[in-house]
Structure formats: structure tokens, C-alpha cells
Amino acid sequence: MNKITRKLLKAVSDFTGEFKGAFNIREDGQCAGRQSSEHIRIENKEDAPGLVIRIDGNAQQETVYIPACVTHGNVDDLVYNDFYVAAGADVTIVAGCGVHSDGEEDARHNGIHRFFLEKGAHVLYQEKHIGTGDGKGAKRIDPVTDIVLAEDAVLEMDTVQLGGVDSSTRKTSAVLGARAQLIIHERILTDKKETATTEFEVSMDGEDSAVDLISRSVAKGNSSQDYHSRIKGNCRCMGHSECDAILVGNGTVNAAPELYAGNIDASLIHEAAIGKIAGEQIIKLCTLGLTEEQAEEKIIQGFLKA
Amino acid sequence: MNKITRKLLKAVSDFTGEFKGAFNIREDGQCAGRQSSEHIRIENKEDAPGLVIRIDGNAQQETVYIPACVTHGNVDDLVYNDFYVAAGADVTIVAGCGVHSDGEEDARHNGIHRFFLEKGAHVLYQEKHIGTGDGKGAKRIDPVTDIVLAEDAVLEMDTVQLGGVDSSTRKTSAVLGARAQLIIHERILTDKKETATTEFEVSMDGEDSAVDLISRSVAKGNSSQDYHSRIKGNCRCMGHSECDAILVGNGTVNAAPELYAGNIDASLIHEAAIGKIAGEQIIKLCTLGLTEEQAEEKIIQGFLKA
Numbered sequence: 001m002n003k004i005t006r007k008l009l010k011a012v013s014d015f016t017g018e019f020k021g022a023f024n025i026r027e028d029g030q031c032a033g034r035q036s037s038e039h040i041r042i043e044n045k046e047d048a049p050g051l052v053i054r055i056d057g058n059a060q061q062e063t064v065y066i067p068a069c070v071t072h073g074n075v076d077d078l079v080y081n082d083f084y085v086a087a088g089a090d091v092t093i094v095a096g097c098g099v100h101s102d103g104e105e106d107a108r109h110n111g112i113h114r115f116f117l118e119k120g121a122h123v124l125y126q127e128k129h130i131g132t133g134d135g136k137g138a139k140r141i142d143p144v145t146d147i148v149l150a151e152d153a154v155l156e157m158d159t160v161q162l163g164g165v166d167s168s169t170r171k172t173s174a175v176l177g178a179r180a181q182l183i184i185h186e187r188i189l190t191d192k193k194e195t196a197t198t199e200f201e202v203s204m205d206g207e208d209s210a211v212d213l214i215s216r217s218v219a220k221g222n223s224s225q226d227y228h229s230r231i232k233g234n235c236r237c238m239g240h241s242e243c244d245a246i247l248v249g250n251g252t253v254n255a256a257p258e259l260y261a262g263n264i265d266a267s268l269i270h271e272a273a274i275g276k277i278a279g280e281q282i283i284k285l286c287t288l289g290l291t292e293e294q295a296e297e298k299i300i301q302g303f304l305k306a
Numbered sequence: 307m308n309k310i311t312r313k314l315l316k317a318v319s320d321f322t323g324e325f326k327g328a329f330n331i332r333e334d335g336q337c338a339g340r341q342s343s344e345h346i347r348i349e350n351k352e353d354a355p356g357l358v359i360r361i362d363g364n365a366q367q368e369t370v371y372i373p374a375c376v377t378h379g380n381v382d383d384l385v386y387n388d389f390y391v392a393a394g395a396d397v398t399i400v401a402g403c404g405v406h407s408d409g410e411e412d413a414r415h416n417g418i419h420r421f422f423l424e425k426g427a428h429v430l431y432q433e434k435h436i437g438t439g440d441g442k443g444a445k446r447i448d449p450v451t452d453i454v455l456a457e458d459a460v461l462e463m464d465t466v467q468l469g470g471v472d473s474s475t476r477k478t479s480a481v482l483g484a485r486a487q488l489i490i491h492e493r494i495l496t497d498k499k500e501t502a503t504t505e506f507e508v509s510m511d512g513e514d515s516a517v518d519l520i521s522r523s524v525a526k527g528n529s530s531q532d533y534h535s536r537i538k539g540n541c542r543c544m545g546h547s548e549c550d551a552i553l554v555g556n557g558t559v560n561a562a563p564e565l566y567a568g569n570i571d572a573s574l575i576h577e578a579a580i581g582k583i584a585g586e587q588i589i590k591l592c593t594l595g596l597t598e599e600q601a602e603e604k605i606i607q608g609f610l611k612a
Contacts (some may be wrong), residue, residue: 075518108595112480119416156435195551212320220588233580245567247569252566252569253565254567256565257563257578259559259562259578260561261553261558261559263558264555264557265582268579268581269580270561270563270576270578271575271577272563272577273574273575274539274565274572275572
């Protein structure tokens with residue numbers, strides 16, 4: 001494992017030199033370390049690059065790490081990871097991704113993740129994305145996430161992209177069975193000329209399924225963000241989505257959330273707010289001794305943490 | 307003017323046998339009556355079917371009626387009406403539209419309205435749409451409204467479609483100058499197999515312009531509604547949109563509101579809620595002596611009035 005990988009791993013998956021329990025480290029398209037655990041089996045995918053991760057029902061409060069790093073330009077890493085989570089399992093999956101380029105050439109990671117949660121399984125999925133390096137080559141991360149939740153399954157998805165990624169297109173789709181719950185928290189900060197696109201498509205097909213989709217964006221510099229979501233209520237279900245964005249400098253944001261109610265018992269709500277930081281907020285923090293820049297930074301941090 | 311026209315006029319423009327002031331009545335593609343007033347001149351459009359309506363700055367608290375009726379099937383009426391409203395004018399424009407078909411053939415009205423409001427002009431634009439008749443022929447109304455608001459101009463647009471229209475596609479676009487205000491209240495009720503589509507595109511180009519877009523929908527029977535809006539904030543401006551819908555029976559609603567903030571001083575907010583009438587609301591009214599159907603009717607009336 002090279003030095004850049006170590007640094008990226010620290011940033012995206014709190015790596016301190018070793019992982020406890022099950023893990024797989026992907027470095028420039030290769031496996032740089034792997035370990036299965038009693039209840040979490042990690043194997044190569046047979047028909048394509050990537051992993052098959054099988055989590056049995058006895059996995060309780062366990063964490064599996066599957067970070068991926070691209071450490072130089074001229075890499076276009078494409079990986080397919082499938083997660084099969086058995087009934088009753090309760091796990092955290094940490095899937096950070098770091099992309100580094102010092103040179104002229106692009107560095108790209110494109111992870112296609114599929115989740116199959118059986119009845120009552122509970123997964124917390126954390127995905128932290130970062131780009132580093134001063135090269136002219138674009139750092140790109142384009143994740144695709146497909147989710148199938150059986151009845152009573154719960155997936156909490158926590159995705160963070162905090163700068164350095166020149167362009168990202170994130171596509172997430174989910175199909176929910178009866179009483180299944182999908183909770184998504186997305187936080188994206190873009191700066192300079194970065195662009196970030198997110199597309200969500202959630203289909204509530206099982207009675208009493210629910211989705212809560214919260215997206216928070218900060219667009220600084222000359223960056224631009226594009227948010228699309230489509231929540232479909234096809235039965236008795238609850239859907240809530242919220243996309244809030246802060247503009248700084250010349251940042252721009254487009255937010256297009258869509259709600260489809262195809263059943264009288266579908267209850268769908270959406271809220272969105274886009275704007276700059278209120279002047280009073282800045283002034284308040286300045287009276288406490290912060291400079292204007294520090295105040296702005298503080299407010300953005302708080303916004304992206306919540 | 308035939309009997310059906312009289313009936314339709316009563317429904318869409320509160321016609322009681324005569325109009326006071328300026329008016330033009332369109333019946334099956336023909337002019338069934340016209341009158342200009344001192345400050346409102348109504349003339350035929352030269353290059354296409356329709357009217358040119360010129361409202362001078364001395365028109366104050368005046369109303370102009372331009373209802374259009376289609377009274378039988380096999381009519382596909384297309385009309386282009388242009389409104390030029392001079393600086394300082396303050397008028398109400400009543401543009402109801404009624405479509406009637408007793409037979410097998412379709413009856414359609416397609417009005418393309420363009421509004422040019424000069425500095426500080428104020429217009430209240432009322433558009434009530436209705437379909438009547440038991441024929442199998444579809445009653446269709448497809449209005450297109452293009453709006454240009456100069457600085458300080460205010461357009462209040464109040465559109466209502468309360469049943470009987472088999473299909474409607476409503477397209478509204480607006481460009482706002484400095485301090486211009488656009489206030490849109492849309493209310494649509496569909497039933498049976500009716501479909502209604504609305505598309506709004508509002509571009510706030512002038513500093514301190516503002517838009518407030520409120521859409522209320524009720525989808526009953528097997529009807530479906532589709533709502534799209536795109537509010538673009540290209541400068542210091544305020545945008546608010548709200549689309550709420552009530553589902554009854556097998557009605558479906560798709561709501562896709564889009565906000566684009568292209569400037570740090572654009573402040574944009576959106577809210578949406580789709581669902582059925584809460585059971586408690588029905589029960590409350592039933593305890594007051596109403597049947598369940600009456601209670602539902604009462605709640606829908608209140609919702610569409612607000």
C-alpha cells in the first residue's frame with residue numbers, strides 16, 4: 001500500500017494503520033489487503049471486477065470497510081460491489097473513496113454498488129469522497145448505488161463529498177418493500193470549477209414503507225451543483241425530502257425534486273431552500289471575535305454537519 | 307350568441323347578460339361581440355387570429371373581458387391575444403374559457419396569450435376554465451401564456467380549472483425586470499379520466515424581482531395531474547413556490563418543482579405536500595352533522611378557495 005493510499009484512507013475511512021474485522025482495500029484497481037470475519041465474507045466477484053460481500057444474520061454491530069483509492073492519473077477504475085445482507089443482521093459498511101492526481105491525466109473511480117437487504121436487516125452505509133493532489137488531471141468519482149430493501153429492512157445512507165472532486169455524478173435508486181425504511185443524508189461541498197450531480201430514484205412499493213431524503217449542499221467558487229430526486233409512492237407510504245443549499249461566491253445550484261403519488265394513501269412532502277448565508281449570522285459570530293471568513297467557515301461546517 | 311355560450315360565459319366570467327366597459331366575446335372561433343373603452347382598445351390581430359389589446363396608462367381599476375367559448379365538437383380554436391399594458395395602468399383582465407361538446411367529436415380551445423407590462427403597470431389576470439356537455443368528444447383547453455414584466459410591474463395571475471376538461475396542458479413563461487412581481491395562484495380539480503399538465507418557467511432577471519407561485523390540485527376519480535415548475539434566480543431576487551395536492555379515489559399527482567439559483571443573492575424556497583384528506587378532518591365535520599361525502603366536498607372547496 002503506497003503513501004498516498006494511506007493518506008486517502010485516513011481521510012475517507014478513519015484508517016489508523018489497520019482495520020478491525022472485515023475489510024477490503026482497493027488501490028488503483030488492485031486489492032491491497034483483504035480480511036473476512038466470522039460473519040462477513042468478502043470474495044472476488046466472478047463475472048466482473050469487484051467484490052461480493054455476504055453478511056450473515058449473526059453479524060451484530062459489526063463494521064466492514066471497503067475503501068477504494070486511486071493514487072495517480074490515467075486510472076479509470078470501475079468496480080462492481082454486491083452486498084447481500086441476511087435477515088436480522090445489523091452492520092455498518094464504510095465505503096470511502098479517495099482519488100489523487102498530481103499529473104496532467106484524469107483519475108477516476110466509478111463504483112457500482114448493489115445492496116440486497118433481507119427482512120429486517122439494518123445497515124448504516126457511510127460513503128466519504130475526497131479528491132487530492134494539485135495535478136491538472138481531473139479527479140472524478142461517479143458512484144452508482146442500487147438498493148433493494150425487503151420488508152422491515154432499514155438502510156441509512158450517509159454520503160459526504162467535501163471538496164477536491166472535480167466532477168461527480170451520483171446515481172442512487174431504491175425499491176422498498178413493506179415497512180422498509182430508507183434514510184439518506186447527503187452532504188456535498190464544491191469549490192473552484194467543480195461540478196456535482198446527484199440523482200435519486202426511490203420507489204415505495206411495499207405498504208408502510210418510508211423514505212427520508214436530506215441533501216445539504218454548499219457551492220463555493222465557480223462550482224455548480226445539480227440535484228434531482230424522484231420519490232414514487234405506489235402504496236400506503238410516507239416520503240419526505242429536503243434539499244437545502246448555501247451559495248458562496250459564484251456557486252450555482254439547481255434543485256429539482258419530484259414527488260409522484262400514485263396511491264391515495266401515499267403521503268409525500270418536500271421542502272427546499274437555496275440562498276446565501278444571512279448577513280446577521282455572520283455579524284453575530286464576528287461580534288464573538290471571529291473574522292468574516294472564519295464566521296462563514298463555521299456556519300458552513302455546522303450546516304454540513306447537521 | 308347561442309344559449310350554450312351564455313351559459314359558459316356565466317360560469318367563466320360571471321356574465322349576467324352584458325359586460326360593462328371593454329370586452330370581446332369569442333364564440334367558436336368568431337367574434338360574437340366587442341367593445342373598446344376610452345383607455346382600452348381592442349383590435350383584430352393582423353397576422354393571426356386573435357386580438358391586440360392596448361391598455362393605456364390612464365386605465366385605472368378597469369376590467370376588460372375577453373372570454374372564449376367553444377360550443378360544439380369538431381372545433382379546434384386557436385387564438386393569439388397580445389396585451390400591451392402601459393406604464394401606470396391598473397386593470398383586471400378576465401379571460402375565462404368554456405368548452406362544450408355533446409357529440410362524438412373533440413372541442414378544443416388553445417389560447418396563446420402574451421403580456422407586455424410596462425414600468426409599474428399592475429394587472430390582475432383571471433382565467434377560469436370549464437368543460438361541459440355529455441358528448442364522448444374530448445373537451446380540451448391548452449393555454450400558453452408568455453409574460454414580460456418591465457421594472458416595477460406587477461402581474462397577479464389567478465387560474466382556475468374546476469372540472470369537465472378532459473385534457474389540458476398549460477404552459478406559462480415569464481421574464482421579470484427589476485423589482486417586478488409575479489404572483490400566480492393556480493387551482494385545478496380533475497375527475498374521471500381527465501389529465502392536466504402545468505408547466506411554469508419563470509426567469510428573474512432584474513434585481514429585486516420576486517415570484518410567488520402557489521398551485522393547489524385535487525385529483526379525483528381516475529384522473530392524473532402533472533406539475534412542473536422552474537424558477538430561475540439570475541440576480542438578487544426572491545422566489546417562492548408551493549404545490550399542494552389532495553388525492554381522492556384513484557387520482558394521481560406528479561409534482562416536479564425546480565429551483566435554479568445562478569446568483570449568490572438569489573433566495574429560493576419551495577414546499578410541496580401531496581396526500582389524502584386526513585381522517586380526523588372528516589370525522590370532525592361528520593360530528594357537526596355532515597355526511598362523509600359532504601365533509602370531503604367541504605374540505606376540497608376550502609382547499610381550492612384558499
